[in-house]
Amino acid sequence: MLGTNNGRDGQMDIAKIGVVGAGQMGNGIAHVMALAGYDVLLNDISGEALKNAVDLIRKNLDRQVSREKISQDDMDAAMARITTTQTLTDLGATDLVIEAATEREPVKQAIFDELLPHLQPHTILTSNTSSISITRLASRTDRPEKFMGFHFMNPVPVMQLVELIRGIATDRETYDSCLAVVEKLGKTAASAEDFPAFIVNRILMPMINEAVYTLYEGVGNVKSIDESLKLGANHPMGPLELADFIGLDTCLAIMNVLHDGLADTKYRPCPLLTKYVEAGWLGRKTGRGFYDYRDETPVPTR
Numbered sequence: 001m002l003g004t005n006n007g008r009d010g011q012m013d014i015a016k017i018g019v020v021g022a023g024q025m026g027n028g029i030a031h032v033m034a035l036a037g038y039d040v041l042l043n044d045i046s047g048e049a050l051k052n053a054v055d056l057i058r059k060n061l062d063r064q065v066s067r068e069k070i071s072q073d074d075m076d077a078a079m080a081r082i083t084t085t086q087t088l089t090d091l092g093a094t095d096l097v098i099e100a101a102t103e104r105e106p107v108k109q110a111i112f113d114e115l116l117p118h119l120q121p122h123t124i125l126t127s128n129t130s131s132i133s134i135t136r137l138a139s140r141t142d143r144p145e146k147f148m149g150f151h152f153m154n155p156v157p158v159m160q161l162v163e164l165i166r167g168i169a170t171d172r173e174t175y176d177s178c179l180a181v182v183e184k185l186g187k188t189a190a191s192a193e194d195f196p197a198f199i200v201n202r203i204l205m206p207m208i209n210e211a212v213y214t215l216y217e218g219v220g221n222v223k224s225i226d227e228s229l230k231l232g233a234n235h236p237m238g239p240l241e242l243a244d245f246i247g248l249d250t251c252l253a254i255m256n257v258l259h260d261g262l263a264d265t266k267y268r269p270c271p272l273l274t275k276y277v278e279a280g281w282l283g284r285k286t287g288r289g290f291y292d293y294r295d296e297t298p299v300p301t302r
């Protein structure tokens with residue numbers, strides 16, 4: 001446990017977890033939760049997204065079996081624990097909900113508005129948001145004391161860290177219950193205060209934005225910027241490759257939250273980042289971003 005909120009008063013028994021949004025984060029969260037023994041109900045507005053998510057979870061678990069990280073029995077049991085639904089209100093029967101839909105506050109708000117009347121009184125509601133105020137999201141629910149940020153890193157099955165963010169009203173039992181889930185996953189929790197983009201993205205996203213400025217101003221091209229950070233700073237991925245991996249829409253949304261929330265021009269999103277998002281070139285998930293992924297080998301677009 002990293003950070004200061006590490007005392008414990010008591011925690012809730014959590015058996016069934018609802019995940020809203022079956023994109024890259026939702027499928028990863030469903031994967032690790034099912035592998036840890038939780039029953040998972042995965043929801044998305046798109047039936048195709050749900051099918052793709054289950055296919056990807058199967059493929060990723062299969063790879064873990066072939067690398068002898070888990071057994072075939074573990075994989076079969078995990079797959080059997082995952083069910084999907086396009087009906088959000090089915091998540092009313094869960095003990096913990098993790099919202100992992102698109103990084104747009106009105107989208108998250110609409111999900112909570114629809115879900116809240118169906119939730120059991122004890123259910124903890126959380127968001128995997130990368131940047132949005134947990135206190136503000138919580139204040140519009142009927143359970144601000146049972147609401148918090150549950151922020152996984154991408155790719156979820158690989159990354160060790162989970163940021164836990166308490167809103168101003170989050171109670172101790174809620175925090176301790178989420179911390180116990182992180183521990184059951186075998187991951188490490190970091191406690192972050194509820195300020196724009198928390199810890200990881202407060203630091204990571206301005207670096208990515210600066211890499212886009214470096215490209216915009218012609219200091220380097222896509223390849224030289226990425227190679228420089230990989231070979232010169234030992235980053236596993238270059239910043240532009242990482243931006244494509246995260247999703248350029250998500251990167252822009254986080255920069256906007258930093259810019260609006262901290263009112264400092266140092267967080268001004270690079271106009272080139274905005275342009276890529278306006279083009280619908282959102283990175284790997286749409287086949288094109290700072291690289292073009294439509295052929296087998298990614299090709300820089302600048």
Ligand SMILES: CC(=O)CC(=O)SCCNC(=O)CCNC(=O)[C@H](O)C(C)(C)COP(=O)(O)OP(=O)(O)OC[C@H]1O[C@@H](n2cnc3c(N)ncnc32)[C@H](O)[C@@H]1OP(=O)(O)O
Pocket residue numbers: 060063064067069129130152153154155156157158159200201204236237242246250
């Ligand atoms: C935006 C936010 O709100 C917060 C964030 O998430 S910020 C983003 C944080 N994430 C990062 O910074 C990721 C940086 N990149 C990396 O760490 C690495 O490039 C990487 C782990 C993604 C891939 O590592 P690599 O060594 O290049 O590839 P590879 O050898 O193929 O994979 C390493 C392992 O990850 C697994 N893996 C890779 N991609 C995966 C994926 N998308 N899903 C599941 N597993 C994956 C592989 O199966 C492999 O597993 P084993 O060790 O069990 O064999």
Ligand SMILES: NC(=O)C1=CN([C@@H]2O[C@H](COP(=O)(O)OP(=O)(O)OC[C@H]3O[C@@H](n4cnc5c(N)ncnc54)[C@H](OP(=O)(O)O)[C@@H]3O)[C@@H](O)[C@H]2O)C=CC1
Pocket residue numbers: 020021022023024025026043044045046049099100101102103104107111128129130131151152153154245246247250285
């Ligand atoms: N990408 C990353 O590296 C990380 C992202 N996050 C956060 O996780 C969340 C999800 O991001 P990510 O998985 O990358 O995004 P994706 O774009 O991959 O997936 C979002 C999914 O949510 C679906 N969705 C949209 N609206 C609704 C709705 N009303 N009900 C149910 N599902 C909905 C989308 O469907 P459709 O495509 O049909 O719109 C899509 O399938 C965001 O808050 C993001 O900030 C956190 C950590 C890392």
